[in-house]
Amino acid sequence: MSFINYASREINCKIVYYGPGLCGKTTNLQFVYNKTADSSKGKMISLATETERTLFFDFLPLALGEIRGFKARFHLYTVPGQVFYDASRKLILKGVDGVVFVADSQQERLDANIESMENLRDNLEEQGLDLDRIPFVIQYNKRDLPGVCSVEELSSLLNPRKVPETEACAASGEGVFETLKVIAKLVLNDLKKTN
Amino acid sequence: MLEASSSLVMYDEEYQRISALIDRLLREANARAIFLVDKDGQLIAATGETEHLDTTSLASLTAGNIAATGGLAKLIGEKEFSILFHEGEKDNIHISIVGGRVILVVIFDQRSSLGLVRLRVKRAGRDLDLILEDLVRKTVVHNDQSAAMNPFAEITDDDIDNLFK
Numbered sequence: 629m630s631f632i633n634y635a636s637r638e639i640n641c642k643i644v645y646y647g648p649g650l651c652g653k654t655t656n657l658q659f660v661y662n663k664t665a666d667s668s669k670g671k672m673i674s675l676a677t678e679t680e681r682t683l684f685f686d687f688l689p690l691a692l693g694e695i696r697g698f699k700a701r702f703h704l705y706t707v708p709g710q711v712f713y714d715a716s717r718k719l720i721l722k723g724v725d726g727v728v729f730v731a732d733s734q735q736e737r738l739d740a741n742i743e744s745m746e747n748l749r750d751n752l753e754e755q756g757l758d759l760d761r762i763p764f765v766i767q768y769n770k771r772d773l774p775g776v777c778s779v780e781e782l783s784s785l786l787n788p789r790k791v792p793e794t795e796a797c798a799a800s801g802e803g804v805f806e807t808l809k810v811i812a813k814l815v816l817n818d819l820k821k822t823n
Numbered sequence: 824m825l826e827a828s829s830s831l832v833m834y835d836e837e838y839q840r841i842s843a844l845i846d847r848l849l850r851e852a853n854a855r856a857i858f859l860v861d862k863d864g865q866l867i868a869a870t871g872e873t874e875h876l877d878t879t880s881l882a883s884l885t886a887g888n889i890a891a892t893g894g895l896a897k898l899i900g901e902k903e904f905s906i907l908f909h910e911g912e913k914d915n916i917h918i919s920i921v922g923g924r925v926i927l928v929v930i931f932d933q934r935s936s937l938g939l940v941r942l943r944v945k946r947a948g949r950d951l952d953l954i955l956e957d958l959v960r961k962t963v964v965h966n967d968q969s970a971a972m973n974p975f976a977e978i979t980d981d982d983i984d985n986l987f988k
Contacts, residue, residue, distance in 0.1 A: 629830040629831065629863065630830050630831075631830065631831045631832075631833070631863070631867075632830065632833070633832075633833040633838070633867075634832070634833060634834045634835055634838075635833055635834065635835045635838030635839075636833075639975070640865045642863060670877065670879045670880065671877050671879075671880050673880050673883065673884065675887075684887060684891070685887060687864075687880070687883045687884075689879045689880075689883070692986040692987070693985065695975075695978065695982050695983070695985075695986060696974050696975060696977070696982065697974070698974065698975075700986060703864060703865070715894050716891070718894075719887070719890035719891060719893075719894055720887075722862070722863060722890060723861075723862070723863030723864070805987075809987050812983070812987075813980070813983050816978055816982075816983050817978065817983070819973075819975040819978065820973070820975055820976050820977075820978055
């Protein structure tokens with residue numbers, strides 16, 4: 629949940645990037661990190677295996693600027709996508725303010741996307757959160773690869789609620805900031821009603 | 824105890840009380856640095872030799888650490904492990920959960936000892952718990968009052984767009 633600090637005039641929000649293994653969650657964060665001015669970002673932490681698969685989480689703190697006299701800080705996290713790391717994923721969702729689901733557009737990953745989306749819904753439920761009510765964005769990643777599913781097909785399977793969706797190629801950075809902007813907007817708008 | 828699902832709100836008055844409390848703990852425990860971190864990974868307050876430390880990362884990793892050991896605790900049928908201790912060559916970290924939601928982190932070297940830190944943390948934890956209870960009461964009262972209390976009630980799309988310019 630967001631943390632409003634009247635003493636230091638800061639508002640902190642937590643955004644989690646979710647999705648199946650190798651869909652590009654860490655790549656999203658790495659691009660944001662590389663393209664953000666030093667003054668606006670903290671150190672990026674990646675708790676990864678020797679083969680650079682996320683083991684626990686990646687973490688990137690961002691300071692976006694001021695809103696209504698409060699410094700807006702976003703803490704971006706990724707979860708480990710591999711199926712057997714479910715216990716870790718549950719922990720990272722604690723206190724989440726908004727979720728970005730990074731879907732892998734490749735045909736052969738369609739089942740993995742659906743499974744991960746169901747897993748997200750279940751894990752949020754365990755935290756007492758409803759995927760249909762929290763700020764939520766779906767990013768269709770890897771649009772540059774050959775043989776990807778159409779956005780319409782992905783959307784009909786993954787996005788029945790018609791939440792905002794973006795297209796991206798996280799490796800080149802296309803759509804990465806657009807996605808971040810959409811989720812940040814939803815999270816900040818959500819503050820109006822929750823506090 | 825703070826509700827795990829509610830937003831944490833910090834007011835000036837409680838912030839000053841917390842700062843005074845951890846300053847005192849720093850002296851009494853001969854510690855190098857002390858941090859107070861929300862279980863969600865947000866840094867609440869810090870004191871001591873913090874200038875060379877990446878405090879934001881420290882807060883996030885501490886919360887991850889507590890979450891992971893909490894998961895382990897549940898697996899063996901414990902509610903949580905309320906104290907963690909990491910021993911290094913020079914510096915050590917003592918981590919404890921206070922009031923069910925916040926994490927007190929004490930970093931100390933050979934000028935102090937685990938026994939002293941444990942003793943001082945125990946007392947500080949009780950005092951901290953009282954401040955946190957006040958904070959919860961205040962937050963509930965504020966939430967009950969009109970939306971005018973909410974500084975974000977009037978956020979516009981333009982405000983948000985300005986953040987990304």
